[in-house]
Amino acid sequence: MMRLAAKAMTAALVLLIAGVAIGAPFVPPAPPAPAAAVTPTPRAILKMALDAPRLIDYEGTKIITALRNGRMETVTVAESHKRPNLLRLEYLSPEDVAGRVIVDDGTTARHYEPALNMLFEDRSIQDGGAGAAAGLTLLTRNYDIVLLGTDEVIGRQAYVLSLTPHGTGVQRQLWVDRLTGTVLRSEDRDASRGLVLTTYFSRISFSLNLPEAYFRYRPPAGTRVVSLQTVAGGTLNPAQLQRQVGFPVLVPPALPEGYTFRGGAVSRFGSLVSAYLRYSDGGNIISFFEAPAGSIGWPAVGVPVRVQSQPGRFIDLGYFRVLIWEQRGLRITAVGTAPSETLMLVAGQLIAGREQALVTDVSRRTEADPATVRRLRSEGLTFPEIARTFAISHALGTSIDTTVRFVHGSLSVTDLATQLRMRPDALRAAVRRAVDTASMTPVLPAPAPSGPPAGLSTP
């Protein structure tokens, strides 16, 4: 038996050698299948993009195409970044910005304008990734984030991410570098006007040891230095703001889906003092500037409009839209990327001025103390947000203050779930149920009552 087996093996070996000799195809054994490349989730890619400024240095040439001075213009910028928050921008073209330099150390932005030999000192134009966590929470909550695939940008592989707001505002598409998380290309689209802003690097270098001195700007001799620190105290709530400016501060009763209060500030320029309220959905911002009507005139530009029968003016700046109107002694200016109809609706609700009636209505619906509703209004919450806060607080048994942090996006689902010892999925479902029961349609504007501005009742 053993002899037979040995003969068979020998025969097989001979046949195999013979086969090779006569050129029969040799099929090598298949290599082990490679582990499938793990594609990160859209959220993970977004987080990588948000974290990148704190981790990566780069230097490159960026091309921006945007509406400027009434027409689409292409601007070339040499952009350098040193982690975590040093930024240098040198504008190369077109001619009217060529030579402009902005150097930002995360606290102060210094803008040098060579044609005027002037240096403007202003607030920083970045946060160095400090708000990345809150930004990620708001973006994942208020945007559909979809990975469209991968693409090549200047020879580098990039994830293509689409961010579409649940509410209103520009839709953004990002090309995120696979290795560093740096945004290599971006496109902002407006629902009614299409592409309103594109940016892309035509060249970029990473892992440079850029000297810190490169991010300190020393203007030429004889430069006139102008301090333009127009905004102070960006974390005030409306009640604190009202005390600082000395006139009533109006808080919008309702805003587009996802927009939440992100801070108030005093804006000063010469004798013009304005209260500044900022609302964001994580990706877009709506700003409200309120000033006594007598302190500022109507601009000579824009299109005259009527907001709830009140005279107003609408200015389309391309990427931004501006709506200005007056109500009861205040001149209010809203600036944002939201459509004009949305800005008009928000303005109409402010003009309606039904603050006390809405406080009573929401208190009754949510079985909440009117004083607490007023306190939350003085902290900048809209009425739908307040209704949501009470509903979630009742459903989860969380305190009002904790729930407000959750509604504002300062507390993520994961953080709250950990606090409550719940699974994030279960928490999401519970919040969804609570919010559905508390859904509060923004109240339609009613004719403006006469009399002094209601403002906030200071707690």
Place this chain on the structure above:
Amino acid sequence: MNHHRAGRLLSAYVDSELTAAETRAVQEHLLDCAACRDAYENLRAARDLLGGLPPAEPPAEFWAAVRGPVMRGAAAAGALGGWAGRLRAAWASVARFPWPGIAGRRPGLVLAGALVALALAALPLVKGTVDRLHATEIGVDLYVHDHALQMGTAPLVDRAYVGLVAGDAELVLAGNAPRPIGDDVR
């Protein structure tokens, strides 16, 4: 723009007091005219030199010498009555001040100096009015500037674009560029 008109506007150009159209016209003329370029450089150098001078303070005895006689003169001028009397008393006191050198012999110069001092004292009031007028003109640009800066702190917003918008607005706020408006219907 001809050479003569450009020459007349140079001083205002150096002080950034021209309209955008005039500024452009002067700039174009400067490119072609060497004489105006020289004049412009001289004016700019003079402005920088004056701008760098520290503010002059009058000597301490000036105020004592003015205040005392004015107070006495005001009492004595009661008989003259009203502003006329007070002015005469003040003028007499200024004339009595022991001005060094030529000033003592030229009271007209002293009067001019006093008027300049008065103008300087009134400057904050005038400046407040100018600020208010300026605020009227720049309201939209100021708010777009503040909004753009806040946008810069939002995640994933392009900082180079924010810098462009904020930089443009800063030029308008400083009175040095045309208003960046998309649908101008003035």
